[in-house]
Amino acid sequence: RFHRRNRPCRYDIDQFTPGFMSIFESLVPSDEEISKQKQLLTTLSRLINKEWPTSKLYLYGSCANSFGFSNSDIDLCLSIDDKDMSKVDIILKLADILHAGNLQNIQALTHARVPIVKLMDPITGLSCDICVNNLLAVVNTKLLRDYSQIDKRLRQLAFIVKHWAKSRRVNETYRGTLSSYAYVIMCIHFLQSRRILPCLQEMEPTYYVTVDNNICAYFDQVEKLNGFGAQRKDSLSRLLWAFFKYWAYEHNYTRDVISIRTGRIISKHMKDWTRRVGNDRHLICIEDPFETSHDLGRVVDRNTISDLRGEFERAAEILQYDPNPIVTLFEPF
Ligand code: ATP
Ligand code: MG
Incomplete structure (x- = not known):
């Protein structure tokens, strides 16, 4: 040694x-792929803001920290300040909102260590996971991107x-x-x-x-x-x-x-x-x-x-x- x-x-x-x-x-992902990711973020933000006007949707993880490969899944985080709803309630309601918006393969994983909703967008073909109020991950994503x-x-x-x-x-x-x-x-x-x-x-x-x-x-x-x-x-x-x-x-x-x-x-x-x-x-x-x-x-x-x-x-x-x-x-x- x-x-x-x-x-x-x-x-x-x-x-x-x-x-x-x-x-x-x-x-490295292509520019086309990156613009599809942005497009999906915009579509989902509009849909969710109709129901929760003060909420905000963030990209985090590899599609935002600059360390993502092409064709990887997208990680999204919904930031929402609703004292009356538990995380699981928010996840379930989010799944309903997404159903109404014609997204596909929607699954609410309420028992996971980090509860998420999974979905597929038929227009861009992208799959993503949405978690709730995991803002530390949004901040560490920015730190990694800044270093890069x-x-x-x-x-x-x-x-x-x-x-x-x-x-x-x-x-x-x-x-x-x-x-x-x-x-x-x-x-x-x-x-x-x-x-x-x-x-x-x-x-x-x-x-x-x-x-x-x-x-x-x-x-x-x-x-x-x-x-x-x-x-x-x-x-x-x-x-x-x-x-x-x-x-x-x-x-x-x-x-x-x-x-x-x-x-x-x-x-x-x-x-x-x-x-x-x-x-x-x-x-x-x-x-x-x-x-x-x-x-x-x-x-x-x-x-x-x-x-x-x-x-x-x-x-x-x-x-x-x-x-x-x-x-x-x-x-x-
Ligand atoms: P991949 O290309 O493999 O999907 P990824 O960057 O999305 O890579 P993950 O390890 O899935 O990597 O993590 C997604 C994001 O979740 C990270 O960028 C980070 O912000 C956050 N994260 C993951 N693991 C932890 C952890 N143990 N503690 C804190 N934050 C974490
Ligand atoms: Mg990931």
């Missing part, structure tokens, strides 16, 4: 960047990491592996550690909101940070190599928590994340930037931590030695 941690990069690593870039470009505007390598790196995670089946939270959201946070943390990204939450705030008693404040004038990491010239393939080497051989799983809120590693000890509490095992610790008591790695258990670390090691070895990493890295599990 010590030897692997200190291994220098292969001399020909940069030749793989164009190949990874073409994979990235093949996954500072250095274009973040979006490229995160696309390849997500594509790898989906191909290798380590992006399935119901099975005990990590969410796409967690992978993007891991990429942001990694680029902060290489001084390619700043830490927006440690800078003078220009954006503040309070959501469910969490204060969310950070510097969001990211156009002023253009060129922040420009002196660091690492290519996409070199960053991928270093990212997987970090998670395979350098990260200290028994001691460390990654935190994009502070732009640093913090200790598990400080957060009291050293032992299992309830179902939270804290075997890989990824602090949520706003809900700081929330470990995005909490879904990982004894078995899936070794699957995950095995996959990090596999990826690191491929980027180190494989003659054709652009193919081998994504071979189906």
